[in-house]
Amino acid sequence: MNQEVLLQMMRATIPRDRALLEAFLYYQAEHFDEEWDSLIRRFMTNRKEIKKSVQVLHFETDVSAFVQASPYDTAHDLLTYTQVFGQTGLQKLDKLSPSEKNLVIEVALFNLATRFQLLDSNGHYQTISPDSLLQKSRGANLVNVYRVANNLADRISRDIEQFLLTYEPELETGVDETVLENEETVDEHKTSVHQAISFREDGSLIIASLDVDLSQLDVQTGKTSHLPAYEELSLRRKFEILTYFDQIRNERSKVPSFKRGDFDTEMEMTPIFEGEELLTYLEADGSPYELKRTLTTVEEKELEKIGRAIRIDNQEKLTQVGIELSQFESDQVGILLDAAGRFRLKNADLALLGGYPKASVTQLALATELLQMGLSHEKVEFFFGSQLSLEELRQVAYAFLHEELSREDAEQFEKDKGKQPDLSLRDWKSKLEKAETKEVVDEEFAENPLVQRVLDTYPLGSLVSYKGQVFEV
Structure with missing residues (x-):
């Protein structure tokens, strides 16, 4: 089975394998903070080795304290907190039905209950269990539900972990002291709680480690990937790493200093510089050409902003000569943008192209190319009305450019070819x-x-x- 089959099951477009979806629920609850594509890929790779986690710590008191400290008056437990917190975002998601939105809340709760070890001996949290979730998911698009639920659980879990960094419960019994001691020592290598996590930079990666590497942040993409040893860290140590990575992201997510250069006539595109270094070129429609490196999300948005400005400039050149872009298909618009922004055609040339909204993409592209080469409007117009093949049109264009053929000659050739389909332009010219x-x-x-x-x-x-x-x- 491959990833696509699993996704089709989740979308309910093929019959569902209950055991497989139940296994995914358990796996997702452990890894809901991963990127969706990575989550699916790793589940398919590791699903035969998945084991249910054993609860060794309990955070009922801590989570309850978090809820009580929240600004939501109507929140009195994790369920109501999740409902209130997720309400605003869910209202904006029209693609989810009311039942799917309710399912989002319950899946997010199951994820949180697993993360903070609130499940009972049967693996349930209150009335929520994998069985109940699968029962309610019949007919639902689980791809949409799970992605939203995972994002919701990830946001809430980060808030809880941030709260726990400063939360100091009153210890009334020796049992509480033992729990806290266990929390600090559940670590793969039984490392001393006083040993600091170290962070080092390796190329584009920031790597957290104790005796071994634990987790890494790719500063170019902003994505975090956890290594096996990370899973055995205490909650506080995990959050120490995540907090540091968030700090790095924030420091590097400032608006980049991209600079738009003058139009490059040789490349026929606009160069974009990062400082003094060339980052990429932007085409006439604003799309990048051969990025020198992978961009962060913030950098992508900044580059898109510059690209939009270039596209708008070229659109205005077209509209100023009376071209209604709404009359053209998207592929045709791309050619017109090239005519204005890449080939820098004169206004009269642009107006000529704009007069043929019914022209094919091939006709527009060929006409644009010939106008750039200086062919007269009279001869260019021949290509918009001709039914000759592309190869024959190119032969006519060559003859036009070398003054070997008049427009009347080209029209006569097309008429003669209609009567004699195997007639070539070369033979026709020879007879002429x-x-x-x-x-x-x-x-x-x-x-x-x-x-x-x-x-x-x-x-x-x-x-x-x-x-x-x-x-x-």
Whole structure:
């Protein structure tokens, strides 16, 4: 089974495998803070090795204190807190039905209960269990539900973990002291609670480690990936790493200093610089061409902003000459943008292109290319009405550019080809040239008796021999 089959099951477009979806629920509850594509991929890779986690710590008191300290008066437990917190965001998601929105809350709760070890001995949280979630998910698009639920659980879990960093419960019994001690020592390597996590930079990665590497942040993409040892850290140590990574993201998420250069006539695009270094070129529609490196989300948005400005500039060049872009398909608009922003055609040339909203993409592209080469409007217009093949149109264009053909000649060739489909432009031109040559000769020598006698004996096109060699008259 591959990822696509799993996604189709979640979307309910094929019959569902209950055991597989239940296994995914358990796996998702442990890894809901991962990126969705990575979560799916790792589940498919590791699903045969998935084991339900054993609860060794309990955070009922801590989570309850978090809820009590929240600004929501109507929140009195994790369920009501999740409902209130998620309400605003869910109201904006029209693609989810009311039942799917309720399911989002319950899946997020199951994720949180798993993360903070609030499940009972049967693996339930209040009335929520994998069985109840699967029962309620019949017909639902679980891809949408799970992605929203995971985002909601991730946001709430971060708030809880932030709260726990400063939360100091009153210890009334030795049992509480033991719980806290256990929390600090559940670590893969039994590392001392006083040993600091170290962070180092390796290329584009920031790596957190104790004796071994625990987690890493890619500063270019902003994505975090946890290594196996991370899963055995205490909650506080995990959050120490996440907090540091968030700090790095914030420091590096400031608006980048991208600079738009002057139009490059050789590349026919606009260069974008990062400081003094070339980052990329932007095409006439604002899209990037061959990025020098991967961009962060903030950088992508900044580059998109510059790209939009370039696209708007080129659109205005078109609208100023009376072109209604709404009359053209998206592919045609792309060619018109190139005509204005890449080839920098004159206004009269742009207006000519804008007069043919029914033209094919091929016709528009060829006309744009020929206008850039300086072909006259009269000859360019031939290509908008012609039914010749692309190869034949290119032959006509070549002949136009080399002054070997008039527009009238091209139109006559197309008519003749309609009667004789296998006629080539080369053969047609050859016949035309012979006819023109004969006409010139006839006019020049019509009154010369000697020439006339020779032509009577040896007509034009006939073969004669001289010293053993054959010549055409």
